[in-house]
Each structure stands twice: as structure tokens, then as C-alpha cells.
Amino acid sequence: MTAPSTATAAGPPGPPPEGAAPLRRGGRWIETWDPEDPVFWERTGRRTARRNLLLSVLSEHIGFSVWTLWSVLVLFMGPEYGLTPADKFLLTSVVTLVGAAARVPYTFAVAVFGGRNWTVISAGLLLIPTTAAFAVMRPGTSFGTFLLVGMLAGVGGGNFASSMTNINAFFPLREKGWALGLNAGGGNIGVPVIQLAALAVIGAGGGPRVLLAVYLPLVVAAAVLAALFMDNLAPVRNDTGAAEDAARDGHTWIMAFLYVGTFGSFIGYAFAFGQVLQTQFGRTPLDAAYLTFIGPLLGSLVRPVGGRLADRHGGARITLWNFAAMAVTTGVLVVASTERSSALFVAVFVVLFALSGLGNGSTYKMIPGIFQAKAASLGLTGEEAARYGRRLSGASMGLIGALGALGGVGINLAFRQSFLSYGSGTGAFVAFLGFYAACITVTWAVYLRRPPVRAGVEVPPGREPRPARAEV
Template sequence: MRKHWIEHWEPENEQFWASTGKKVATRNLWLSIFAEHLGFSVWTMWSVLVLFLGKDYGFSPADKFLLTTTPALVGAVLRVPYTFAVARFGGRNWTIFSASLLIVPCILIGIVLEPGVSLSTLIVVAAVAGVGGGNFASSMTNINTFYPERLKGWALGLNAGGGNVGVAVVQLLGLAVIATAGVGHPKILLWIYVPLVVLAALAATLYMDNLATVRNDKGAARLALTQSHTWTMAVLYIGTFGSFIGYSFAFGQVLTNEFHKAPLDAAYWTFIGPLVGSLIRPIGGRLADRIGGSIVTFWTFAAMAAGCVLVIVAGTAHSFPLYLAGFLVLFVGSGVGNGSTYKMIPAIFQAKARGRIAEGADEQAELLTARRISGAVIGLVSAIGALGGVFINIAFRQSFLDTGSGTAAVLGFLAFYALCFGVTWAVYLRKAAVPESTRAVLTTAGV
């Protein structure tokens, strides 16, 4: 057997899981979380760095929104190849490479970030930071293959939540740097992250595993593109994860422009939303395991719509406490929804497989096909969903340019959450859309 390659893997076999699988999967999960956490921190580092770009740099608020939009876009695009890289190179091998790659944007930031640097140069450097956004797709695809169906909601929620909290951590560290060293020393952040990136790559090298049972399957990708559920879940994930990452990138600038907060004041509040949204994501997965992902997702969008209403009212009344409360509702909702939507993806395709098995199809073949398709769909949905972060930053940029306020953008978000609310009900909860004969199978699978 090749070193660090596991040839036999049966997570659905309870005896195998108890004797071998759980220990191996748990080890890989925690190391994956660490590497993904750093990926998110590097990806969203520009949400902090723009707060350091004072008058000496000469950039307008619209310029700074471009600097946060760029890595969001690149990270979203990279999620597609990162998804399939796991099967092509192995989860361990790709984690080593993708973690090591995070050093590059850190070095580039250290070289160019000085007063007098051009906007175009910073946009290129910000684009390179997008490599951190790709890590999420490969990490989630990898962990999806390690866990049995009954535990995927919790495992994927924990993996994603641990990664997502990297957004809050880099923003909290940015706050500490501004508070102690001042806005003139953004490069201190790099001295913190470069050693951690090296440590993550080394830990993956020594302790992670590749699953030989996971093969690069272009047929699964093509099949995933033909599934209507792929596109439905992509829309819902734009609403959940797209919101989380979009608000994470934009929140500091929104506070700066809407309430004219100084960099230190903005940084003081910026990290709170991503922190609560990240920590609650595993709870969304756990709730989906217990009561069904579609039900949790349905009520998540209702809560996020309510959050938008709070933000709009607060913006009109110029009430900072109410504005902050509205955004916290949005972050909490997006975090819960992230966990529940990701649980829905493998559950949907397992439910479809169970339905065919009940009609006489081969059980092993159907379940294997379901795992293949769900892995491909996870990557595609994560990429499309991340584009929501791009749209949110573009919407805020245009809203502030046109009206001097972010209210117009939030009105658009409210309309989109209403759409997602209706889609979830129409496709996954409405009795006419889900026949009674298949409802029990869907419920058992956690849809």
C-alpha cells in the first residue's frame, strides 16, 4: 500500500466505522479545519487591509470595495478546479499544496503594500489572495468522502465553521494591530500568518491521508450539471454562504461609510458578525441532521429577510445599535443556513438513490453513484454560492456611489431572500412537489 493512501474505506459499515473509520476521519477533519481556517483568513485579509489604507494611499471608498470584490471573485472561480483536484491528486496531497500556496499572497502583500502603490497593483495582489477561497471547496469535498451519511451534517458543518471562523480571527487580529501598532503597520499580520501556513502544510504532510476509493470522475461532474437540484441548491447557497462571505468582506467598509466610523472603531465591530456566523454553522448542520435541512433552510431565509428589514429601518433612523443588530441577524442566519444547505446536498442524492433501490436497483451501485454526484455538486455549488459575495460587494459599492447609503443594496438582498424562501418551500417542502411516497425517504435522509 502506498504511504498515506487508504485503499479500503467503508464509512457506512458501522463495524468498520467504529473500529477504524471514526479515528481516521476525525484526524483528517481537524487537520482539514486548520488548513481551511488559514485559507479563509488569507482570502478575507483584504477586508482588514482596506481599513489600513488611509489618506496617504489616496483610495476612494469605491476603490476599496474593488479590493474586497477581487479576491471574492477569484476565490469563487477557483473552487471548481479545487473540487476536482481532491480526486485527481488526493485529499492529503492537495491540502499540502493548497496550504503552501497561501504563502504567495502574504509575500506579495509584504512587498507592495506601501503608500504610493497603484490601485492596479493592489488589485492584482488582492486577486492572488483568492487562492485561499478555493481551499474551502477541496476541503469540503475531501471531508465529505470520509464520513457516513448520518454524520455528514455535523462533520461538514464543523469543517466549514472552523474554516469560516478564519474570517473573524484575521479581523480580530487586524483590530489588535490597529489598536497597538496603529494603521501604519498592516504587515504585522503577515508575520503571524506565514509561520502558521508552514505549520499547516507540515501537519498535512505528516498526518493526513488520501482515499484511493475517490477517483477523478469527469462523468460525475457532467452528470451533476444535468441535475436540477444542482442549480436549485446553488441559488440557495448564494443566499447563505454568499451572504456570509459577502458581508464578511464588506461589513467594515459599510460601517465606515454608513456611520463614518474611524478604522479602529470599524475594526472593533467588524469581526463580531463573522465570528457568530462561523460558530453557529455546525449547529445548522446538526439541526439539519435532526429535523431536516430544508426546514432549517426555509426558516433561515425568513430570519435573514427580517434582518434586512432591521438594517433598512436602522439605516433610515441612523441607529447604529439597531444596524448592528440587523447585521448580526444576517450573519447568524447565513451561518445556520450554510450548515443546513450543505447537509441537504448529499441527502438529496442519497434519497434519490434510496428511491431507486426500493424499486429494485442495485444498492451498492446506487449509493456509490449518489456519493460521486454529491461530491461534484458540493464543489459546483460552493463555487456558484461564493459568487454571492461578489454580488454583495458590487451592490454595496454601487449603492454608496449612487445614494451615499447602503440601503438600496439591502433592499435588493431582501428581495433575493424572499425568492430563496419561496424556492425552498416550492421544491423541498410543498406536498405537491414532494409526493407522499417519497417523503419518508427524504425525511430519513435529512433533506
């Protein structure tokens, strides 16, 4: 294991040790970083990592708010805008799709530009969709224009991937579940915050431009604070080979499938909840705004809890039971939707939001654990194993995050088709129930099922057969 570094945010006081990244100028670069070393971690690592985590949460929080801003703007768009419910579901689907696609390049931008530098750039880019929405948000604007401007908001969805990749490199494996959960949860909470802001604006009689004007200075503040107080990690080099290796690994695609079920549910329901309340239950924009923030708020707050539970009990176990609870809850939603029971529908939908947030934390904790276990299976130990795990888990997070967010696209399209075909969201919930059942099966079969003992192979006394794959 490498010796503890005395590097500060501005760089080491002397020549970097052998094997360290070359000194770079013009930014806040840390040349060596070994969070798995307990001495280094206690001396300087923890303090630096937590400072970067705090500012990463702020930037990602604003990014999520801008990305999901159209989930509340559509509540302002009454009959005078000339849009049907199907048009609105299509609009939010396009916004979600672009945000999902942006996550792939954003993941690798951290290694190209540095975590701090890219946070500054990505935060500044949020000015574009916010300003554009301010310019076009009025009756008489064409649906095509709304679609184009909505696509710009997708850059806010990309912030999640770069933020998670960056924070993944700062923390040791034993604390990744908590750190990644807190980072993502703080970002996710941008969804209910912008919905609460919309509630305040609607309640005060203001229009959508008032809401957008509030966020413009917040975007600038996030970029400035990142520039002043965040750090780049020089050892996180641009490594296209890591992306290729991650794409070839089956676990990347399995985890992407599971993340569709957790984060895809969270972001999809966040975009769709208010529209479902308006379309199926006849709620006014103000009524919908009073209710839509509750689910995303709980889902965001419990995401770190899911990560912490996964740290203690194993991400696969928590994920399995969480999907089982999501399936049961969705079954109740089918009943509530069929019976048109507004009170039951809202209450159970909020529970489903909370479960999706819990599952977000547990599934993301599984990713570094899987690749760390793979490093051990290859005979790697110590810092070499840690580097291998960080390399592949960081690269895979972009793909997993992007594909997971596509679940949000699927949810909005499913609701759109369900309302077109049946006049309610019941058909969509039946489809979601089937998907959660598939997620339960995959989680158990890949990460928890114990393989049968082969004939003629004795198991040593006191030992059970190990799982076929890493139990993470």
C-alpha cells in the same frame, strides 16, 4: 456491503480485497473505505475520519484568513493610499470573485492528487498571496497593483471546496451534516480570527505588514501538519463523468442558488461590514475592527449547529425557516440604515451574520441527502447507493460552493452601487430582502411542497402524499 477494511493510513496489511483501488506508493493512501459499514466505522473509520477532519479544518481556516485578508487590509488604507470607498468595494469584489472561481478546479483536485496531497499543495500556495501583499502594502502603490495582488488571495477561497469534497468522502451520511458543518465552520472562523488579529495589530500601533508577518509561519505549519498526519482515500478516483452528471442535474443549480443566499451572504458581509461602518457611520479603522469580527465569529460557530439541526429535522425545513428569519432581519436593517441608527444597525447585522452561518450548515447538509434520495429513487441500495450519493454530492459541491461564493461578489458590488447612487447601503439591503424572499419560495416549492393528489388516485389510509421531490 463490503467487508470492513483493516487498512491503516499507510495502507492495508495484506492484498486489497476485490474491487479495491490498486495500491499506490509514495504517500499516505487508504485503499478501501466504507464509512456506511457500522463495524468498520466503529473499529477504525471514525478515528481516522476525525483526525483528517481536524487537520482539514486547520488548513481551511488559514485559507479563509488569507482569502478575507483584504477585508481588514482596506481598513488600514487611509487617505494616503488614494483609494475611494468605491475602489475598496471593487477590490474586495475582485478578491471574492477569484476565490469563487478557484473552487471549481479545487474540488476536482482532490480526486486527481488525493485529499492529503492536495491539502499540502493548497496550503503551500497560500504563501504566494501573503508574501505578495507584504511586498506591496504601502502608500504610493497603484490601484491596479492592489487589484492584481488581491486576486492572488483568491486561492484561499478555493481551499474550502477541496476541503469539503475531501471530508464528504470520509464520513457516513448520518454524520455528514455535523462533519461538514464543523469543517466549514472551523474554516469560516478564519474570517473573525484575522479580523481580531488586525484589531490587536491596530491597537498596538502596528501596520499591515505586521499582520501579514504573523500569518506566514502559520501557512507553513498547516502544510507541514497535513503532510505528516492526513490521508488520501484511494477510492476517490478522478471522475470527470461525475462532474458532467452533477452539472446536468437540476438540483445542483437549485442548491447553488440557495447557497448564494447563505454562504454568499456570509462571505459578502464579511468583506463589506467594516467598510459600511466606516463609510456610512463614520467609524474609525479601530472602531470598525472592534465590531467587524463579532458577526463572522457567531456565523462560524453556529454553522455546525445548522448542520446538526438539519441532521435531526431535515435540511429543507431548517433552511426555509432560516431564510424567513434572514428576510425579517434584513427588513430591520433597511430601517436602521434609513434612520442612520448605528447601534441598531450593528446589533441586527450581527444577527444576520449568525443566521447566514446557520443556513450554511443546513444547505450543505441537503446536498448529500438529495443525491442519496435520488439513488434510492433509481432502485439502488446499500453500498451501491452510498457510492452513487458520494460521487454526485462530492462533484456538485465544487459547483455549488463556487456559485455560492459569487453571492459575495454580488453583495460587494451592490453596496458599491448603493453608495454611489444613494450615499448609503439602504438600496443594497432592499435588494437583499427581495433575494431572500426568492430563496424562501424556491426552498418551499422544490423541497417541501406536497403535490396535489391526482383525481382518481387514492392515498392509502394513514399515509400522506409524499413530496414531489426528496424532503431532505
